Amino acid sequence: MHLKTLTLRGFKSFASATKLELEPGITCVVGPNGSGKSNVVDALAWVMGEQGAKNLRGGKMEDVIFAGTVKKQALGRAEVALTIDNTDGALPIDYTEVTISRTLFRSGGSEYRVNGEPARLLDIQELLSDSGLGKEMHVIVGQGRLDAILHADPFERRGFIEEAAGVLKHRKRKEKALRKLTGLQTNLDRLSDLRSELARQLGPLGRQAKAAQRAQIVQAVLRDATARLLADDLVQTQARIAATTPDHDPAERRRAQEERVRLLDEEIGEAEAARRSFDTQTDAVHERRTTIAAQHTRAGALAQRAGDRVSMLRSAAEQQRPAGESPDALRGRAERFEAEHGEAESDAEQRRTTLADLTAEKEDVDARLAAAERELAAERARIAARMKHRAELASAVAVAQRTLAHAESAISSLEAESSGSDEQIERAEAAVAAARDRLTATEAGESSLDEDHTAAAKAVAGLEEERTALVDDRSACQAELVGLRAKAEGQRASSRLTxxxxxxxxxxxxxxxxxxxxxxxxxxxxxxxxxxxxxxxxxxxxxxxxxxxxxxxxxxxxxxxxxxxxxxxxxxxxxxxxxxxxxxxxxxxxxxxxxxxxxxxxxxxxxxxxxxxxxxxxxxxxxxxxxxxxxxxxxxxxxxxxxxxxxxxxxxxxxxxxxxxxxxxxxxxxxxxxxxxAARAALDETLAAMDEAETRISDLDERIAAFDEPLAAARERERTAMAALHESDAAIMAAGEELARATGELERLGARASATADSLTQAAKRREAAVAELEGARRAVADDEADGDDQDEPDTAVRDELADARVAMGERTVDARVGLRSAEDRVTFLADRIRSLRRQADQEEAARAQAARTAEARRRQADAAGEIARIAAAVAERVGVWQQEAEAALAERSGERRRLEEAVAGLRARRAEAADDLAKAADAEHEARLARERHLLHLEELERRAVDDVGLSAENLIEQFGPHLPVPVLDPRPGDGGAAAGQSAAAAQSDEADEVGEADEVPSQPYVRADVERTLAKAKKERSSIGQVNPLALEEFAALQERHDYLEKQITDVERTREELMGLVEDVDRHVQEVFESAFYDTQREFADIFSRVFPGGEGSLDLTDPYDMLTTGVEVSARPAGKRVKRLSLLSGGERSLVAVAMLVAIFKARPSPFYVMDEVEAALDDVNLSRLLTIFRELQETSQLIVITHQKRTMEIADALYGVTMHGDGISRVISQRLEARAGEADTPGDAETAESAARPAAVDA
Known part of the structure; x- marks a missing residue:
């Protein structure tokens, strides 16, 4: 991974699009002071997410946008795009090239993009942090970075190592977890308070629930006694109805007629069953006749088919004869082919001998041809070398001529340039003096402005501190009021009436x-x-x-x-x-x-x-x-x-x-x-406390509001003082920049005059060397031409003769190979033909034996078929007799069925008469039943009461509460007693919740009506004594208990989450400790090595302030150069301190390498000896990382793979010239490909 390109648009001194192609090795950016070199470093830091305007050498972030010059207007935005080569996959993204861009608009808006897609700052920071590039950008060593390292305390030095080791993101995770822990503790406290309040409410509500349970038990006893008495009444009434004896004669007559009808129905059923049986037997006889007819037909057909098969088999047996060639003839042909096979093998052996002789002759010709080819190639190489030597001599003459021409041209140009240098130097010295006078006059009024701003800032801080204290007090009162409201809500729930x-x-x-x-x-x-x-x-x-x-x-x-x-x-x-x-x-x-x-x-x-x-x-x-x-x-x-x-x-x-x-x-x-x-009393106290808290909050609001006006006035005074201070700073900065620009111009003119004089001297020396080189080249050409060896092509006659012989031998060898292949194919064909004929003879002999066996089998099958035909004819004759007998039986059964139908019809007529008599008997019985209805009226009234009072039908009531069942003892409590009441209520609630299968465990006693009536009266009396109860108490108690249990579960979950977060904090601490410990000891080892190389004979070390606490320990730096006893950094010289800071940075770089490093003039304070040591270390870093160095040192430029020159003329526009260096030494003056990019720059952003 390395930086590939950097594109700047409107960033500080780069107004137009400026693209820098960066090399994987060392890239140096050079140029005069104030030209904008460090703006390249600021652009790199800015595009990778830098948020501090001071770290970008500005007062506010808007300062990175081009502000305009006299000749170019200001721009509305600044944009920087950085392309990273990610071929090695160091960045966790599926692209070989990653382009990160950042844009800032003057209106205040900004945006980030990754490969053209919108992204967040956090996304870019996380993307870069995984490759060792932390948020603090330790890989970018700006101009003030060394000073920051020198003045850093031990904990800040620890931060440098942590960032390089990638620990900062883990510390952020720990801080986030600790914030969550604080919030969890607050929630846990609130849940605990609410749980305590609910626990206090559970007591009174539990007593109400116990009273409601007792009322439920009494109600259950009332219902049970009422139901049992009503069931007893129902049983007695039903018994009286059953004991009533009505007139039985109508019922007897009805039953006699029913018996008569039943007997007739049975006779009719038997007659119909006999008829159905007769029909079934008739159907069986008919089916037997049909089966016999079918068998007679099949027997005749079988006899016919058997006769036909006898004829077919005997004809087939006569026709079975062998049709192929005889086996003896085939074996004779095979013996003739065997004789031809022997002759073919002799011919093939002769052809193999001939081919071997030809192959040996051809190999001899090939060897002689190869030797001739080698001799011819050597001769051609000698002639080519001679021709190349002549071309080199001619090229040397041409080069010497061009060098001489360039040297003479350079001398002319330098002489013309040095002619006007003195006058320009005088004008520059006058400009420097004027700028220095203006800077001195501007700085005179700076101290009074500083005092005014300091006083205003102190006034604002004092007012804000007082107001913050009041706001904190109000927040505390507000939190107390919220707690009181929650407490009052719970107390209101407890103080509600029944x-x-x-x-x-x-x-x-x-x-x-x-x-x-x-x-x-x-x-x-x-x-x-x-x-x-x-x-x-x-x-x-x-x-x-x-x-x-x-x-x-x-x-x-x-x-x-x-x-x-x-x-x-x-x-x-x-x-x-x-x-x-x-x-x-x-x-x-x-x-x-x-x-x-x-x-x-x-x-x-x-x-x-x-x-x-x-x-x-x-x-x-x-x-x-x-x-x-x-x-x-x-x-x-x-x-x-x-x-x-x-x-x-x-x-x-x-x-x-x-x-x-x-x-x-x-x-x-x-x-x-x-x-x-009690709950209402507590509620009164809570409401009073709420009123007091609201009064305090109102008073604090008034006191806080009173601070708004004086605080606004103080802030306005501070802003006014700051604006004046900024104006003064801007004036001083402008004067300083003008002085720096004038001084730089003077130094540049002096350096140019000196460089011009040196260049004239060097050009004269190069011209003399070019003249000498040209004369030497011309003499060498003359000597080569005098040699006289002008042969251009060697003799190839021998090689051509051997080549023709090789071609002829090749053709003869191919013909011999073709003949041998044909003879071998003839031998193979004859062998295959012999095997085929013998195999065919064996197959023909087997086929003839199989045909004989088949003919014998068919003759046996024909004899069997003849026997089957004889048997089938006899069977057909017998079956014909059976068919005639079945038809005679069917004719006899037809008359018998008509007789059975007449008997069934007579029985049906008798049954109709009996049904009429039965109807008359049923009407008489109905008249008798009407007399019993009045006995059932009382029973219906009892059944209605069972449904209305108990909610059960008469049958269910008797089944569940009848006098035949034992009476359960639902309330075994003897009279009054406080403790027994609570136990009985709890038992009743438990019994009601049990399954039906556990009812046998309830004690019971036999039914006695007088005892049940006494139980009913006692239950009514106890219900009156209980008085009013809260029927919702059980539900409210269960709901409150459920809420209490829910809070317990929530508290458990919060406590478990707290333990998990504490575990996460411990894991992060352990990981941070391990990573930091490894990184520190690696850095300590590298620092000792680097220090011994930059300070030969000296001693340097990194030590922990508290080695026993790796999470909070700081890092101390000890440095003792050779020959000195001091170890404190403050006692070292400026150059030594800078070198120690560089050694620490390099040690961090080597302990935890990053893909690239940017260094802005870190070697400016070093002498030649120390610079040589530092450059050696740079070459080592180059092996693993990309280096971008801002420098003025010529020796630093010499080790670079590419150079970028940044210049800025009087118009404030920067120009960039690139140069790729192909060799290190002797070619520094060789012109290369250069590209320039103009961009406007604002004066405030120029390097001072």
Missing amino acids: AELTDLVDAGLPGLRGAVAQHLRIVPGCEVAVTAAIGTLSSAVLTEDRASALALLDYVGEEGLVDVLHPRAGASQSTAASSRSEAGQQASVRSAAPVPTAEAAPQPDATLPAASAVTASAPDLAEALAGLLTDITLAGSRDAALARLDEHPRETVIALDGTVYADGRAARAGSPEAGQI
Whole structure:
């Protein structure tokens, strides 16, 4: 892989299309200062993706576009195209040539292309990185690169080695993974918070679900008892119907007639069966007669065919005779051919002898002819050498004449050029002095502008720092607000009312003020205890008056269970009006409710009056609470409760977990409303925190907005100062460029005058040498002509005679070969003919034996066919007798069938009479059944109840719940008991979920109607005591549990992803460590070798700052030239420091080679000795990589394979001249093919 072409259009000083053909070896770009040589280096870096304007020696990226000169307008775009030879496949793309182009428009747009197709910057960077060309472009060593290496810290030096080793892209992967880890941790924290919130909600909802499960069990018991009692009634009713005895006479008569009809049907069936049997036998006789007739016909035909075959076989046996030639005659002919075969073999042997003699004679003639050919070729070579020598002498004379002419022409041209040099030098010196004065005057005002810009920048930085701090505070508040909103959403789900209360509150009934729980405010931590204290009041609803309460009871109906609280009949009007104003104000209840007098729940060893832990927003509710909570105390623990009860036995003490302690009684209470009340309390705190966070965000927004105006003014002052500074810089740069241009012109004129004088001296020497060379060439021509040997062609008579003899011998040899081939073919033919005749004789003898055997076989077949004909005639006669007997039997069976048909007709008439009698008997039986219908009415009513009440038909009901079946014990719980209730509910839920096959495991007992009736009454009573339940609690609990499990799964997935990312980071670190370690030690080895060669006798090394941490260690450079003790780079001379930097770069290049390297005047500070050492290293790099060198050194140019000269005249237009060097020395002045390309250049982009 190497750079093939570089095309520039409108890039810096190259306005028109300029194409550079680059060689695989060393290409040098030369030219005077300010001509634009380094713009070629900038173009290479720019087209390969460089994004830093300063790295391209500009202030902004727009500076790479041609800005125009006095004689040429500015262009609207800059374009550079680089063609890379990819024959070796170093780039991962299926092309042998890859063209990368980059275009920048003055409007700001830009585009990249690869082989003409649009591409991204990332695509180009990844394409180049796989071949060792990193994003930092370490292969391009610009003018400031050496200084950067010298002043780099250890970590920056590590970066040089990492880029060459291709490690930077892996570091990018690690940084991306770490960013993902940060995001994952944030998501994990949010999921954990949400999981905790859901876990807190699962407790209250689980208790509601347990109550719903108990209600389901009671309902199942009710349904089972009802169904069994109804099934018992059905069985008893059916038994009574079956016991009823109606009149049996009509049924007996009907059955007698049915029996008579049945017997007649059987007789008719038997008669018809006999007739069908008779018909079957008749058909068999008819079929037998048909078969016998067919057999009689076949027997006659067989006798006829057997007679015909006897005649045919006997005729064929007589005609079988042998037809071929006899075997004896054939063997006689074979013996005659054997005699001819012996004569043919003798003739062939004689011809072989003759051919061998001719072949030997021909080989002798060939040997003599080859010797004659060699002698003739040697003579011709001698004559050609002599002619070539004469031509060379003539060419030398011509060359010497042309050289002399060129030398005289050069002398004339140089003398004319040197005549006007002095006057041009004087004008250039005056221009330099004027430019230096203008530069000094411009630089005088630069310091004050720098101070103004520094002050403005500090002011902007201070304001931005303060504003950034406020923005960070606002982001933190916003994040806190988002978390509070998510928390409030979960708390709202937990604080919702039960489904029944929600339906009542949302029904919109007149006078309804909402649920009691919505009007309460309880001290946090006391929710369960207060709910136990107020009992069913926590699930009640509030109304404005008694009429509204009664209307609510009518609304829910007899089946609904609801507790209603309304003001007493004697309440004041103000109280009633206050109650009416609060109806429907659920949103304002939270803020309007008084705050409880107690600040917190009691400590474990303390107590608290229950009335101080709760307040109500409605006066009538507050009055009811006061009455309920009298003599009730809340305790922080069981010990505190028992201690309080011992002191005040008449009080009721309730622990915070809901356990109620009274004199002689202890119970544990709990309800879903406790969890809802606690959730609403927590929701109030969360909403308050949300209000506070929103207030802080609003305040921060105002403070941030206050910074906009002063920050904009400060930035405007900074821009103004920067613009003034840029104008000053532009003026200084323009003056500096003018001074540099004038100085360069003066140096160029002085160098040209000196070069002209040197060239005149060299031209005079070349003319003298050309005169001497011309005289020597003319003398050599005269000496060769005096030799007198003018023979042009050697004698060929002997060669021609031998050639004719060889042709004659060849013809005789061919004739002998043809004769031998004919004799051999005759021998082969006779041998084949003898074998053929003998084989034919054997075949004829075998054929005659086979014909005799065939004739004998046919005679035997004819005798057998005659016997078959005799037997077939006898069979035909016998079968004819059988045919006559079968026809007589058919005539007798015809009369018998007519008799059977008459018997069947008589039976059918008798059966018709019996059917009439049966119809009369059925009508009598129907009349008797009408009397039994009234007994079935009660049974139908029971069946209707079975369908309506149980949802089963009578048969299914009896089958599943009949008195013959044992009664399962669905609720084995004995009465009350908190722990047993939960276990029974869980067991019931489990039983309902089991398969039908596991029903045998349920305990059962025999059916006793009185026991079932008691079970039904008990179940109805328990259903009334359970009260209202949330029928959706089970579904809500399952949904919430499913969501909790889903969050657990998500958290597991996030944690696994985090572990995978951490594994990826570890893999990248391990890979980076391995690659960097290998690259460093290779570079360290190469640096020691290179340093010892550029500093003979000196010592240089690369060392790690922290060898035990290969991921973060830096790289230190130690250099000690021969004869010195210092090792620090800062203590070395300028040339030594530059050489150390070059040695480090070359060490990196050799440790991790790249396809090409670009070096911009890296040897400018070196003397001849050090330059010679560096050029030796360049030649080594040339073996593996392509080198593009920007140089002023003549010795560097001498090692180049191709030269590009870049010039720029006063019009600011660069011109490029190319020169391919075919030889290293002695041909530097030989003119070659040159091409020039003009392009406009802007002054600011010219090398300074």
